Amino acid sequence: MTEKKRYKPLASSKYMEKTMTRYYALSQYHRFWGKPLRRPLAWVTSGAPVELLRAFKIHPVYPEQYGAICSTKKATEKLCQVAESAGYSQDLCSYARSHIGSILRPDLAPMGGLPRPDLLLCCNNICGTVLKWYEVVARLLNVPLLMLDTPYLPGEYEKHTKEYVLEQIHDMINFLEKFTGRRFDPKTLERHAGYSNEAVNLWKEIRELCRTTPSPLNGPDLFIQMAPIVVLRGTSPVVDYYRRLKQEVAQRVKEGTAAVDGENIRLVWDNIAIWSNLFSFTKMFTERKACFITDTYTGGWSMVLDPGDPIESLASAYTKVFLNRSPDFRARQLTELVRDYSADGFVMHSNRSCKPYSLVQEVIRRKVMKETGVPGLMVEADMADPRAYAEEPIRNRVQAFLETLGGI
Amino acid sequence: MAEGNKTIVNEAVDLLLEESALKGSRFAERYPGRKAFGFFCSYWPEELVLAAGMEPLRLLPSPGNANPSELPAYSCSLVRGCLSMALQGGFKGLAGVGFAHTCDAMQCLGGIWEETMGLAGTLTVVPPVMLSGAGAGKFFENELSILLNKLGGIAGSSPGEEELSGALDLCEKIRRQVTELDGIRAKLPSDLVAAVMRAGQVMPRKEYSRALEAALPALKEGASDPGGRQRVLVTGAVLETDSLFRMIEDLGGRVVADDTCTGYHHYTGPTRPANKSPLEAIVSRYTGMAPCPCRNRGLDGRTDYLEDLAAGRKAGGAILVIRKYCDPHAWDAVTVAERLRGAGVKTLVLELEASEVAGQERTRLQAFLESL
Numbered sequence: 001m002t003e004k005k006r007y008k009p010l011a012s013s014k015y016m017e018k019t020m021t022r023y024y025a026l027s028q029y030h031r032f033w034g035k036p037l038r039r040p041l042a043w044v045t046s047g048a049p050v051e052l053l054r055a056f057k058i059h060p061v062y063p064e065q066y067g068a069i070c071s072t073k074k075a076t077e078k079l080c081q082v083a084e085s086a087g088y089s090q091d092l093c094s095y096a097r098s099h100i101g102s103i104l105r106p107d108l109a110p111m112g113g114l115p116r117p118d119l120l121l122c123c124n125n126i127c128g129t130v131l132k133w134y135e136v137v138a139r140l141l142n143v144p145l146l147m148l149d150t151p152y153l154p155g156e157y158e159k160h161t162k163e164y165v166l167e168q169i170h171d172m173i174n175f176l177e178k179f180t181g182r183r184f185d186p187k188t189l190e191r192h193a194g195y196s197n198e199a200v201n202l203w204k205e206i207r208e209l210c211r212t213t214p215s216p217l218n219g220p221d222l223f224i225q226m227a228p229i230v231v232l233r234g235t236s237p238v239v240d241y242y243r244r245l246k247q248e249v250a251q252r253v254k255e256g257t258a259a260v261d262g263e264n265i266r267l268v269w270d271n272i273a274i275w276s277n278l279f280s281f282t283k284m285f286t287e288r289k290a291c292f293i294t295d296t297y298t299g300g301w302s303m304v305l306d307p308g309d310p311i312e313s314l315a316s317a318y319t320k321v322f323l324n325r326s327p328d329f330r331a332r333q334l335t336e337l338v339r340d341y342s343a344d345g346f347v348m349h350s351n352r353s354c355k356p357y358s359l360v361q362e363v364i365r366r367k368v369m370k371e372t373g374v375p376g377l378m379v380e381a382d383m384a385d386p387r388a389y390a391e392e393p394i395r396n397r398v399q400a401f402l403e404t405l406g407g408i
Numbered sequence: 409m410a411e412g413n414k415t416i417v418n419e420a421v422d423l424l425l426e427e428s429a430l431k432g433s434r435f436a437e438r439y440p441g442r443k444a445f446g447f448f449c450s451y452w453p454e455e456l457v458l459a460a461g462m463e464p465l466r467l468l469p470s471p472g473n474a475n476p477s478e479l480p481a482y483s484c485s486l487v488r489g490c491l492s493m494a495l496q497g498g499f500k501g502l503a504g505v506g507f508a509h510t511c512d513a514m515q516c517l518g519g520i521w522e523e524t525m526g527l528a529g530t531l532t533v534v535p536p537v538m539l540s541g542a543g544a545g546k547f548f549e550n551e552l553s554i555l556l557n558k559l560g561g562i563a564g565s566s567p568g569e570e571e572l573s574g575a576l577d578l579c580e581k582i583r584r585q586v587t588e589l590d591g592i593r594a595k596l597p598s599d600l601v602a603a604v605m606r607a608g609q610v611m612p613r614k615e616y617s618r619a620l621e622a623a624l625p626a627l628k629e630g631a632s633d634p635g636g637r638q639r640v641l642v643t644g645a646v647l648e649t650d651s652l653f654r655m656i657e658d659l660g661g662r663v664v665a666d667d668t669c670t671g672y673h674h675y676t677g678p679t680r681p682a683n684k685s686p687l688e689a690i691v692s693r694y695t696g697m698a699p700c701p702c703r704n705r706g707l708d709g710r711t712d713y714l715e716d717l718a719a720g721r722k723a724g725g726a727i728l729v730i731r732k733y734c735d736p737h738a739w740d741a742v743t744v745a746e747r748l749r750g751a752g753v754k755t756l757v758l759e760l761e762a763s764e765v766a767g768q769e770r771t772r773l774q775a776f777l778e779s780l
């Protein structure tokens with residue numbers, strides 16, 4: 001039996017596929033409807049305040065998610081090689097490399113590459129890479145680059161930081177008014193922020209359902225099911241989708257259906273998935289009845305927007321994302337996950353591509369182990385580039401780790 | 409010193425070279441009673457440390473490949489080396505350590521430092537990324553004013569306008585002196601100039617200014633026409649040794665333009681504008697210094713700067729130094745190389761594990777210099 005078959009499929013998934021296919025079809029055909037409807041297309045980073053774009057009827061497309069798609073479709077290696085021959089070092093983020101590769105060689109890229117943007121929106125709340133990546137794209141395609149600088153928070157979100165982010169958002173609104181020829185309507189922004197919040201709340205509740213033993217979902221479910229909340233954030237179809245998904249997951253909980261039959265080890269995952277080997281990697285765990293009941297990454301999309309002025313809520317929510325915080329903050333977050341989800345251990349993916357996520361993992365690992373008493377394993381790989389994935393050493397480490405946890 | 413250069417014998421020059429080689433390691437013994445405050449990046453506002461009554465000391469790793477268990481091997485050797493030295497007690501005696509938020513690696517090092525070395529005395533300042541963006545100046549000024557208070561807390565002082573003004577004057581004086589040196593660098597051995605510039609980041613600033621003042625006449629006297637040496641521009645992050653510059657000299661080259669963080673880049677920036685408070689002046693200096701790949705001053709800010717620099721100094725070649733796993737410089741290298749090549753400047757992208765160069769680099773550098 002292949003791992004995919006072993007894997008307990010969610011009935012909702014087919015609606016997700018439909019939603020996503022529709023989104024990508026719309027995106028691919030944007031050249032036909034974008035101009036007549038005066039709806040530009042923007043490439044945006046995963047942590048950008050997309051609600052703003054939606055308020056101006058701009059269609060967002062996510063190169064990072066496309067990076068994950070390239071990886072599951074086994075296209076990353078050749079696309080990265082294209083970028084590498086153009087001079088981009090193999091040590092740079094593989095989402096960025098594969099995306100640049102897809103611009104230079106659309107013939108090698110899934111879906112023939114992403115539809116060309118009219119605008120770029122980059123927010124550096126996740127890393128410094130996105131600034132460099134989007135600068136490259138802006139030069140290559142000669143399109144305007146909007147950049148929201150959300151200062152790193154070594155401690156709390158302070159007043160002057162808030163004022164700075166707000167000032168930039170207002171400046172951005174002025175730009176977007178001119179760029180789109182549409183007037184800014186706070187009500188429209190509020191509506192989209194409302195959709196975001198509904199979806200975020202549902203996603204949060206779905207994740208919380210996994211506190212149950214056995215867990216109704218496994219790590220790959222979370223990673224796959226997060227797709228709509230990334231690309232359709234701020235729209236109503238995404239709310240509908242997560243309502244449906246929540247129902248199904250709640251049903252699993254009610255019936256005691258486990259994502260991993262006979263679940264006897266509960267683990268928390270830290271960092272982006274290993275897309276290139278998602279199923280074979282997870283299999284090392286499921287065959288020993290270990291389930292990834294929650295993770296830090298997909299939890300990044302469960303930050304609720306504060307009530308009140310939507311612009312202030314956006315500024316705060318997007319600046320406070322976990323990748324923009326100190327190791328101390330992140331250790332507390334992981335500790336809470338271990339406790340709240342009754343985890344027996346945690347696994348950290350030391351992801352060569354993503355330095356801000358990975359460089360601090362070891363100090364976090366030590367801190368969380370000390371706080372919770374559960375063991376944490378580190379495996380080195382890459383989220384998208386299969387060349388950085390060495391199956392055998394990883395298997396040995398995973399096996400040893402699960403044995404200490406009593407896995408059979 | 410490479411062939412064809414006059415030997416410069418001068419006490420002040422010797423002192424600067426000695427300090428540069430020591431990299432602050434004997435600071436306490438040489439300058440008893442002074443409080444040194446460590447920093448890593450040229451965006452760290454030295455003026456504030458001076459105003460608080462301390463001495464800014466740039467922390468540099470020792471040569472060699474350190475692999476502290478707190479960091480993965482795919483971190484740059486600067487952060488690995490500095491953390492390793494700190495964990496081994498190498499930076500003991502500092503009043504504190506300051507992180508200017510620049511790249512992802514620095515951000516992470518700051519966090520790890522707090523976790524491993526303790527919170528007390530670890531400070532972070534976050535300069536805006538979009539240097540000329542909306543609200544950037546005001547935000548930076550607020551960051552600096554909070555930082556100044558914290559530095560005062562560490563030093564037990566309450567620095568105000570007067571102290572800031574004094575610090576600014578001193579830093580400006582040093583920048584002027586270093587700019588004078590930079591103006592004659594084509595006539596001086598590249599490694600000597602690099603070492604003198606690095607000294608200004610690891611010794612007390614007044615002493616540095618005094619020593620440089622005394623050294624400049626001798627340096628000018630020792631300056632001689634570079635003759636047929638190949639004129640090159642070097643850009644890159646921190647170079648904690650003069651190994652590369654020395655090799656360029658040995659191979660018949662001359663660094664006529666330097667944009668490395670420990671080199672002239674560190675001293676660039678506009679002078680104090682009229683009618684501005686000291687804090688505003690400091691903001692304008694740090695946002696106006698030579699562009700760094702971690703910051704944005706328009707899409708062409710850095711490439712324009714480097715192209716002009718190469719043209720102004722008549723550099724026939726450019727060497728872009730990238731520390732292995734240094735993302736910001738690796739990203740920029742593609743664009744910068746393309747632009748410089750387009751302007752007729754031959755460009756070599758040189759990836760180094762740290763700052764030391766050896767046999768392999770020698771071959772590449774030799775071939776490169778010969779091709780100019």
Ligand code: SF4
Pocket residue numbers: 064093094095096126127128129130353354355356357
């Ligand atoms: S470096 Fe990390 S956060 Fe940044 S784009 Fe790459 S994977 Fe995402």
Ligand code: SF4
Pocket residue numbers: 484485486487511512513514645646731733734735736737
């Ligand atoms: S060498 Fe590069 S990656 Fe390392 S600290 Fe400096 S800028 Fe950051």
